[in-house]
Amino acid sequence: MNTNADQEKLKxxxxxxxxxxxxxxxxxxxxxxxxxxANMIVKWTEEYLNTGEKDIVVFFENKFHLCKx
Numbered sequence: 001m002n003t004n005a006d007q008e009k010l011k012x013x014x015x016x017x018x019x020x021x022x023x024x025x026x027x028x029x030x031x032x033x034x035x036x037x038a039n040m041i042v043k044w045t046e047e048y049l050n051t052g053e054k055d056i057v058v059f060f061e062n063k064f065h066l067c068k069x
Contacts, residue, residue: 012056013045019060040067 020037023029032040044063053059 009045009049012048013041015056016044016048016060017041019057020064023064 017037020041044060047063048056048059051059
């Protein structure tokens with residue numbers, strides 16, 4: 001990770017993954033293989049960075065709600 005953009009992506013991905021882990025602890029979720037979760041977090045990270053949304057919690061709750069449907 002050399003660039004600031006790469007570091008920002010990594011930071012956002014870690015935050016989203018931690019938020020997902022907390023959500024898993026607070027409510028029962030269907031099992032997802034690690035590769036599926038990793039792919040989802042990468043996709044969400046890209047989406048978050050492209051939406052311009054400033055509140056990562058709002059973004060996460062919206063994405064999580066949509067993926068539960």
